[in-house]
Amino acid sequence: MSRLRFLTAGESHGPALVGILDGMPAGVRLLVEHIARDLQRRKLGYGRGGRMKIEPELPRILAGVRHGVTMGTPLAIFIENADHAKAWATRMAVEPSDERGNEVSLPRPGHADLTGAIKFGHRDLRNSLERASARETATRVALAAAVRRALDELDVRVGSFVTSIGEAHATEPPAGLRDLFDEDADALALEADKSSVRALSPRDDEAFRVQIERAQQERDTVGGTFEVRVTGLPPGVGTYAQHDLRLDGLLARALASIPAIKAVELGDGFRNAELFGSKVHDPMDRKGGGIARPTNHAGGLEGGITNGEPLFVRGAMKPIATVPAALRSVDLSSGEADAAHVERSDTCAVPAAAVVGEAVVALAVAEELFAKLGGDSLAELQAALRLAWRRARLLEGHVYLCGLPGSGKSTVGPLLANLLGLPLIDLDARLEKSAGRSVPEIFSAEGEDGFRAREAAQVREISRGPRSVVALGGGAVTSRAIRHHVRRSGHLIWLRAPVDLCAGRAAAGRPLLAGDPVGKLAALASTREPLYARISDAQIDVEGLSPEQVARACAAAVRSLEAERAWR
Template structure:
């Protein structure tokens, strides 16, 4: 089973990740990992931190001659901004008397609940670990799982359909062709846009909305569309709650900072329709083989992959740090005050799509390994092709 852990603070020396369970023989290219990190840093509406950091991952273990060797992979991403934080974030030297404590929590952030839970009298430790800066480590870790899946014909991509009041008016005309080419083609097309949108009119409206929010000292959220193509039928299971594929994918997406809603396919729209307009009819035989003509289930039926593209929609709330502050109070005095501002973005929805791609990759990889097993790539490829061939022999195509 692939699992990973991250460590590090936003203004500490570095972020790190340990990835365990990746099979041996997965071909890795260092530039590919760093390309994913660069994608995460892009997007209209990002803040000043992106001008400081140029994220690059150092691989410290688990890779030899460009291929995984089956042992844990250690990744480190240095924080260039650390040199400005050596005193307030010192690890062993005590500078408590030199550093002003942060005692005003920001509404909507982890600040208040974090200091209460861990018994701090300074919010700084909460800010630095709860920060979405942590997702750089997850993008690096997820890029390894994406590489594993890519070599098995499974691709993951995303685009943005909504930012604040700006939303695409209909499903982009180019979407199906991009999915037919593989979800990474979708991601590449989205990356051409400053806000990762496929609809030019929606892109223009989104940029204007971000500019207005910045002028108002406000922030914007949005909706991310994630697609996974090439997934074979039958990943996941209905027999136990913790083996349900949609449950695992939703949990992974909800683990991303500021994500507050998830649906598989057009789930909320489906909830307003009769079943006859929702469920995907089934066909078999002929050159097309086993198929569905629609995909309102979002690629998952009975908590298992249906063989169609998996479609996940994620709602991201506006960022909690506002230049124009909301009301709060001082933890030290309980006096009512205006909330404080921590350097942040106006809009990070485009980056959330890249993070979402990364966090769903280990979920799909684990579901695949549970289905077919294997410890090295040659073995896994052989088993997956045998499984796909068995489906073709039974249903055509």
């Protein structure tokens, strides 16, 4: 496949913004709504100016998608600038016009007005400021939204939140969000979106708003910092083989390309510079199915390569250059001192910059991940991802069993554990013991979401425990958190069985099968079996086999997978 690359074009008040993305894999479900979601998120933030109220941000996909699925050909996205038709049709017309508007000759300190005029020889500074505007980032957000659909299918998630505005710095996030930091960065970002300043706690929301209101009262602008996280990346993305291919260098370049970003931090880089090495580098422990880190000061990167921990980077945004109480400047038309030109702008754009940060990080990470995995279609990427995770397991790991209800996990589990000389953990039995209630009772009291949360908590703990055979519930791997821990800590074996066989075996009282076991199992199979196929390391067809034969086939599959390890 060709490497992921993109180009953008368009001016802030021109007719439209356009972007072309090359290297997008085929087979990814992509709708306009997916792109519009992130464009709307880019409009968020207390302290934004009037422009965001004008622009509806309604993208159009012009090429690369047919019937809602990418074709592997270049993707073209068009975003109309609504403000153009309302107020700028003649001043920013493509055709020659006698109504060019007032010539801008007073450069703003901190903007590209002056440097653009010097570089390109512009007399009217509008020719500089229109393209240098952060309006261009809407196109990158749109293109990245498409890439993020492919990343989602690989369980790689990108998200952000604001860590400071002005002199106010974020406090510790709520305990209920801590697991999202490691397991689902996109879900973490959606939590931040609930805040008007994309903060993770009400206390931080209030402190950040105070800083913005103070700037507004003083007719000034204010900057801040944000963090972008990536969860689900396999180890081995990036390289130290060439300096320009180190992933940390690519990420720094991507973030620094956002207008007004003046500093980039990789992991806890700035804090690390103040400490001794023994306090900085992340120790390694042997836990469960592999190596675990009690800390992540490196931000998921060592030697320019991902190490399997969540990746995180931070960006520092200076205050917007258009200060309402205009700064001193020099009128280029007369050479006289005067106040700088003032354009409509924001008081604070840090919350929006964080969303743009997600976009550029997603594009940078996707380029290197797709290059590592290879392939021209989503199916090829998914197959390569399974291999990448297997190669990352350098030590003996857990053995997880998945499959439809009635496929034989609870029956085969003890037999397999005996063959491998490992303890058995039946997830449903462990969950019932922990909750003091049966699975149907948990479903009745807490619903499926509550049950899945309990499953995830148990797998989180199991993955860090002694090597075991783990019989998962039939729907466990529908949880992104569980898939995250299973991939990191062991091999997943799918016991594949036809629906009619499972229906005859499934125990009565299963909440999701009540009323019509065969029909509901068929519905479950249609949604779950593609997932089992996508993430399992081995598949065992159980029809016509005794439990003992299935267990022996599973044991052989495990030994084959273990033989692939570099360290054995």
